[in-house]
Amino acid sequence: MKISTLLLSCILSATAAFGQTPCQTGRYASDVYSTVNVTSDIQYGSNISFSGSTTSLTMDFYEPAADTSVARPLIIWVHGGSFQGGTKTDVDVQELSNRFAKKGFACASINYRLGFFPLDSVNAIKAVLRATQDLKATIRFFYKDRATTNAYKIDTTRIFIGGSSAGAITALHVAYLDQACEIQDYIGSTDLNTLGGIEGASGNPGYSTKVAGVINLCGALGRYSWLEAGDIPLVSLHGTADATVKYNRGTVTPFGVAIMYLDGSRMLIERSCALNHPHKLYTFRGAPHVPYAGGGATQIAYMDTTVNFVRDFLVERLGCTNMALQPENVPSQTANLYPINYCNGSPVNEVCILGLAENTAANEMILYPNPASSQVTIQCDSEGAKTISVIDISGRTVMSQEMNENGYTLSVRDLNKGTYFVHVLDHGNQKALVKQLVIQ
Template structure:
């Protein structure tokens, strides 16, 4: 699976043109391991009120290739899975280390989760939790833009900003990339957005919020988008892996669920990778889908 993902990602990264003009790209860097050692730096990128009404600081671990002298490096921001109830940024550490060894700056972010102690969430509550996660990821994107414009600690290329995720993290990344003001957003969804500070949210400070949260590329491992119609022509390329028999996040259309403590809770209706990549094909968006026949939620 790891080899298939690496090959798929490299193929689309090349097709999209993001690799050829990246600083230091020699046909080897960004596709293969070129660094043995990786450094990790933990930073606070924002804060916001969680579902328990507590102000939650938001951290991310930033992985960089040790000894690298290149400037303008692509950055890939990873969000973990866990049904918006479980998980931590350490869950995607291996993915970040793998990309840092290839020459990327890679980040594993915190994002706000739901607390099952509040009871079984209804669909509007799930939309609220997805919105909070999206806002947190947007703040992390803005953090790197702000860093590039000020201290330039991480030396990222703000024209090559990638978001990625696993399961709930992939749902977060897809909404970060494709939900915008031009979309036909149902009123109940818009109300949730408005209650959380609009499309951008408020997970960063005033300086953070002055930067763009737009991204250039999306990586989705078993993810989905609330409405496939939110993907429009000219939006970022997408690479995905998804099992056709995924019982947690639908491969095509269905209700995402999360198993917790021996019980299964329904989350929200989603359009999965099968529909998203068909939509991308229709719109002329560069995309690459690896469908795993009979594969479940892995």
Template sequence: MKLFFLIPTFILTVFSLHSQDCSSGRYSSDLFPGSDLTSDIQYGTNLDYEGNSVDLKLDLYQPTGDTENERALIIFIHGGSFVQGSKTGNDVVPLAKFYAKKGYVTSSISYRLGMTIPPTEKDASEAVMRATQDARAAVRYFKKSVKDDGNPYGIDTTNIYLAGSSAGGFVALHLAYLDELNEVPSIIDLNDNSLSGGIEGNSGTPNHTSNVKAIVNIAGAIGDTTWMNNNSTPVLSLHGDQDETVPFGSDMLSLLIFEIMEVDGSESIHVKAEKENIKNCFKAEYGVGHVPHSSSTEYLDTVTMYMTPFLLSEVCGTAEFCVCNTPVDPTTCHPKDGTAKLDYENLNANLMMYPNPAKDKVYFTLEKSPIHTISVIDIKGRKIKQAKIANHNTTLDLTNFDSGVYFVKLTVNEQVLTRKLVVQ
């Protein structure tokens, strides 16, 4: 069953006030040859769990040769169970570079690490709180750079996004949804010097807000989905159902061999977001473990396949709704209203695919418009074939395909059409 996550009209109106003109292909295409890196920019300082002062730093990636001075910003937050990991890790840097080439300014931040081992629920909860306070300081740092410092990084503060992997997913979720002081678990000692400052913390750049427009959660979790009440921050979640590090649904979180506390993973976050009418997209990666994109280009492609249109629907202010299917469906986002809806429905109705099931070859025909590209995704969400077509007809050779279920995605007139294919 496909799940359509609709946004009320008034929310779309608000989004459009802060949208950008994306007609040049910025944010959707690789407009730039690479990215220019500025390392170790200090955005704050604070005490770690042992009382030691820690300088908080970020790396900044800007599109090479770009002259635009109001660009959307994605802040990436690394994983590592709050005891290890780095802003230069494989779970964040490839994504930061990928989106800088599309015209975003991207940043990967450090945050305070560490907790007592063996950890308790209190230790772990306070580690998440410290990291979230640091992420808030990073957001405030960028907002101050625009308001007070002449916008040296060329960013648009109405289009700031967080994307976190594993522990970084925890941080993104808690920044977005743990936004009231009365929601903070009583087990967290906000009088501790490393946790002072309440929700916002004291990691740097006070007197600026730390809210963001939307978040991306990759294999993270939240302490309690009830914190999502009265909050409309859009969220994209990707999570492997075989994840043994962070629960896919609601279950016990473990660190090393120690069970710490129950948390709500991406599946539970999706259910709550649906109940609260929060725009969300949930990509369940079946048969997959923890953060596979950090070591697999195929799964990195899966992340960007969902993340790119999700962000486009926010940055560009277009009336796009994420369409995600469980267990697996590569359909991402496409317009669902106005003339765009009619175009999509007409194209979808006229696309012919035959035979299906198929053994050797499958044929695609679309009389009214040429098919621009075709890609094939397997049942685990891996992109196994991609090609440019620019023709009304195309043939997919199945010689090297194993038997099973696949999804074929075709782009036509900036629309995305998807078909389920069974290979015998």
């Protein structure tokens, strides 16, 4: 009898360690703990800030009080603040950490390197890279802990990363920006190497940065194409009236300054559907940026929806079968996937950019020669004032001219080789004409 009892005890302990029994007892799906313990200012690494000073990188760790589990799933939360401000104690990340710790998750809320100047796309990219390097150092910290002292009792096969606004942008880029060549249009190899490359040197080298899923709250990705088949699952919540990080595709505008184009949650779900990639999106119709942040009744209602929708995603990823609390709704707006160039040289086959499909009839606008090398003639079938814009595949307008006749020759010899779109806004007919142009 003693042998049988001991064997049963071992089996039950092993089952609990792999998270099967907790699902059955309500852990992860409901508030099974009433009290949360917080350990503040744990240093997980250090690195050089944008101003050149050495910065200590710290986090706060949230765990259920009196928790006896030895292999807990972990959520690492990254605060927002346009990469210029914010802290690990921001109200929304504190609320998220406390709520999920009560469900039996361990949570970490991190500080990361902030600041960039001047406010332009190149320096913004550097700020995003610094943040991603710091988040990766946090992930490695928990892998290192598991392999050594195991002080935090984390199951490293069940680490999730997420955040709000800039924090969500950081998490998305950690998850899906995995090749240096993907950002070569934004930052050169010399600057990238100076920053420490994609992985960075913020701490805990030699350990894994693999995670099980991403939580995107009002965030965006530099290019939707960085999300590829076989990538880790994603859950997103985003407001359609977000004026800071657009729900669809558009310029991100921290402090009212247009920095660069990003692909919001609507573009990412479109990409996921095309790839059969696991991704759930909840659309806050008519809601602004981070509508769940704050303590008012409206904000609390948005926070409840956010927690329930993320909870549904997490319990599913953990293999639980609990009923969903917040069903997925239908996305708003139309997402147009623009042309993309892959690092491996795969052919470009999408034909939409900036929400405008290449839908111009042959007799409305003609480009010749196309492909072009030094100049291209643009001919339209209508008279009157028009604005010609040449747009690259990242959404940047690289050239703009006024055109008053129905024909115009444009010099393109200073443009890099590649795929562009010629966009003609016909002021008289209130119509936009778009044609693809290849420069070789």
